[in-house]
Amino acid sequence: MTNPAxxxxxxxHRTAVIEGIKxxxxxxxxxxxDTIVLLHGFPTSSxxxxxxIPALADRYRVIAPDYPGYGQSDMPSHADFPYTFDRIASLVxxxxxxxxxxxxxxxxxxxGAPVGWRIALKHPERVTGFIVQxxxxxxxxxxxxxxxxKQYWKDExxxxxxxxxxxxTLDTTIFQYTDGVxxxxxxxxDNWIHDQALLDRPGNNDVQLxxxxxxxxxxxxxxxxxxxxxxxxxxxxxxxxxNDFIFPEDGAHPYKRDLPDxxxxxxxxxxxxxxxxxxxxxxxxxxxxxxxxxxx
Numbered sequence: 001m002t003n004p005a006x007x008x009x010x011x012x013h014r015t016a017v018i019e020g021i022k023x024x025x026x027x028x029x030x031x032x033x034d035t036i037v038l039l040h041g042f043p044t045s046s047x048x049x050x051x052x053i054p055a056l057a058d059r060y061r062v063i064a065p066d067y068p069g070y071g072q073s074d075m076p077s078h079a080d081f082p083y084t085f086d087r088i089a090s091l092v093x094x095x096x097x098x099x100x101x102x103x104x105x106x107x108x109x110x111x112g113a114p115v116g117w118r119i120a121l122k123h124p125e126r127v128t129g130f131i132v133q134x135x136x137x138x139x140x141x142x143x144x145x146x147x148x149x150k151q152y153w154k155d156e157x158x159x160x161x162x163x164x165x166x167x168x169t170l171d172t173t174i175f176q177y178t179d180g181v182x183x184x185x186x187x188x189x190d191n192w193i194h195d196q197a198l199l200d201r202p203g204n205n206d207v208q209l210x211x212x213x214x215x216x217x218x219x220x221x222x223x224x225x226x227x228x229x230x231x232x233x234x235x236x237x238x239x240x241x242x243n244d245f246i247f248p249e250d251g252a253h254p255y256k257r258d259l260p261d262x263x264x265x266x267x268x269x270x271x272x273x274x275x276x277x278x279x280x281x282x283x284x285x286x287x288x289x290x291x292x293x294x295x296x
Contacts, residue, residue, distance in 0.1 A: 009057035011050075015072075018094040021081075024072035025065040025095065026050075029057035034128070034294050035101045038064035039092070041110020041134075043173060043195050043208065044272070045071025048109070052274060055282045060289065063104075065095055067115070069207035070198065077203060083210040085111075085217060089118035105129040105293045107285075110247065110271075111211070113137060114218040117225045124228060129235035129293040131285055132255070133273055134247040136218075137225050141251020153216040161209055168205050170196050180243025180270025187275045229258040235292035239281045241273035242266040263288060 011028040026046045036056055038049045046064035053062050066073040067088045068081065081087075092115055096104065105128045108116035113135025120127045136142065142150075152160035166172060173192045178184055198204065229236075236259050240252040255262050265284055269277045 009054045011053050011057070013072075016095055016098050018091050018098060021068050021076070021091055022074045023065055023068070023091060023095050025063055026053060027061070027063050027099075028053050029059070029061040031061060033059060033061040034289075035061045035063060035104035036107060036289070037092075037096065037101070037104045037116075038062065038107045039109065039112030039116050040064070040066070040070070041112055041272075042211070043070075043168070043176070043199050044191070045073075045195075045198070047071060047191075047194055048272065048274065049107075051278050052107075052282065052285075055278070056286070056289075059294070061101075063096070063099060063101065065092055067092070067111070069204065069211075075201065075204065075207065078206040078210050083207050084214045085114045085118065085211070089115045089122075093119050093122065102126065103128050105131065105289065107131040107133070108135040109133040110135055114215070114221070117218075117221065117228075120234070121224060121228055124232050127232075127234055129289075130237070131288070132236060132238045132240070132252075133281075134241050134244050134251075134271055136247055136251045137222055137229075138251055138254035139219065139222065140254050141247055142219075143248055143250060145246045149212055149215065152213060156213075161213070164209055164212055165205065167212070168199050168208055173199065176246065176271050177275060178270070179245055180241060181276050182268065183276060186277075187272075191272070191275060226258045229255070233259065233261070235288070236262045237284065237288040237292075238262060238264045239273065239284055240264070240266055241269040241271055241277070243269060244271045244273075246271050 009028050015024050040048050045066040049064045069075045103126050106116040173196050242249040267273050267277050
């Protein structure tokens with residue numbers, strides 16, 4: 001008699017204290033497998049990878065952390081903790097050190113891209129490849145959605161900061177999950193219920209507004225990231241929701257300038273592409289990892 005549970009992986013939900021901050025992370029797969037680090041976007045958490053993790057964990061060690069202020073990780077007051085991409089990258093790097101991850105590929109999405117780029121610049125020898133889902137490294141990717149955020153970067157005024165509060169509302173969270181999606185029945189409403197409950201925690205609006213302000217620090221980093229691509233030529237798969245209003249398709253094509261061997265797939269969906277197109281993306285991801293990343 002066959003075992004119906006054979007091949008079903010178990011995801012562990014763990015925490016570690018890194019530099020005094022409790023970080024929550026999901027971990028699955030063989031401890032000696034090639035490591036894949038999944039770096040989430042705004043306003044979600046490692047929750048966005050709940051379906052991808054078991055699809056990779058038969059072969060790979062998968063680690064998916066929540067950043068401070070997100071998911072189940074600590075959310076210290078913004079008065080006591082600098083919510084910057086430098087700080088988040090330092091904590092994620094510390095977590096990977098703590099977990100003994102010596103080499104790893106990174107799946108970067110949205111905010112996960114500037115976190116991942118910082119780690120790669122610090123440890124280029126550890127990075128075995130990238131999967132990029134709607135994560136920016138080029139000026140071409142910051143269009144209309146970013147105009148009010150750029151205004152805040154420019155004038156640093158309270159009025160411009162408060163104008164961004166609308167990005168933290170339920171309507172905007174639903175928009176992020178459903179805009180550009182052709183079949184909304186594929187997208188679980190649990191997503192925006194989960195994310196909005198965390199956004200609505202007292203003090204979390206300042207966490208998010210601080211990070212939106214700090215996003216400006218990523219733009220001067222782009223030339224350094226692009227030089228890293230040219231020098232180290234990391235294997236890269238791009239699976240980009242081409243209907244995304246936040247990180248539009250314009251941000252996907254420039255990678256080809258610096259990485260001629262990049263594998264670029266434009267997926268007919270929006271920002272959170274895994275929610276409705278996992279059936280299309282997971283075979284591409286597994287094939288890419290097996291051919292260009294996995295150790296032999």
